[in-house]
Amino acid sequence: MDENSPLPYWEQLANILRERIRTGEIQHRVPSLNTLTQEFGLSRNTVIKAISALEADGLVVTRQGRGTFVTRR
Amino acid sequence: MDENSPLPYWEQLANILRERIRTGEIQHRVPSLNTLTQEFGLSRNTVIKAISALEADGLVVTRQGRGTFVTRR
DNA sequence: GAGAATTTGTACGTATGTATG
DNA sequence: ACATACATACGTACAAATTCT
Numbered sequence: 001m002d003e004n005s006p007l008p009y010w011e012q013l014a015n016i017l018r019e020r021i022r023t024g025e026i027q028h029r030v031p032s033l034n035t036l037t038q039e040f041g042l043s044r045n046t047v048i049k050a051i052s053a054l055e056a057d058g059l060v061v062t063r064q065g066r067g068t069f070v071t072r073r
Numbered sequence: 074m075d076e077n078s079p080l081p082y083w084e085q086l087a088n089i090l091r092e093r094i095r096t097g098e099i100q101h102r103v104p105s106l107n108t109l110t111q112e113f114g115l116s117r118n119t120v121i122k123a124i125s126a127l128e129a130d131g132l133v134v135t136r137q138g139r140g141t142f143v144t145r146r
Numbered sequence: 147g148a149g150a151a152t153t154t155g156t157a158c159g160t161a162t163g164t165a166t167g
Numbered sequence: 168a169c170a171t172a173c174a175t176a177c178g179t180a181c182a183a184a185t186t187c188t
Contacts (some may be wrong), residue, residue, distance in 0.1 A: 064166080
């Protein structure tokens with residue numbers, strides 16, 4: 001993540017994921033928490049906060065034991 | 074908190090605070106994080122999650138360094 | 147204005163529970 | 168039974184904004 005940005009990590013990650021969804025790089029399934037924590041070097045809690053922001057947007061839905069999925073509209 | 078309830082602590086606390094706001098017990102300012110953590114014996118993070126739920130409802134607004142306040146409508 | 151105290155914000159690590167496949 | 172994946176919850180530390188002395 002960008003250390004010099006004024007945006008908190010969770011918000012930077014949320015923006016990156018929004019962009020990946022917008023461009024279609026993520027079409028259906030959002031990578032798992034484990035994957036995202038490793039890819040971005042962030043803690044689990046921080047990744048969860050980013051995903052929660054996308055959920056609040058109605059951009060994705062999360063299901064325990066399954067994963068997080070892009071909302072079709 | 075009620076150990077036997079299926080509701081998570083953060084949701085129980087959110088419900089308690091909603092009720093206190095509804096009845097007017099909390100009219101303006103929501104107690105600080107420190108106060109709530111001590112009153113309910115919960116961790117800071119858990120209290121924050123409860124407050125976040127109220128914010129998502131539009132029931133309160135939170136301002137860094139100031140506090141959390143009931144939304145007037 | 148300076149400094150301390152208060153209060154929320156971000157972020158880490160860790161552990162355990164619950165649901166799915 | 169087992170592995171994977173999200174959910175809850177604890178503790179801790181420091182940053183940032185505000186308020187008080």
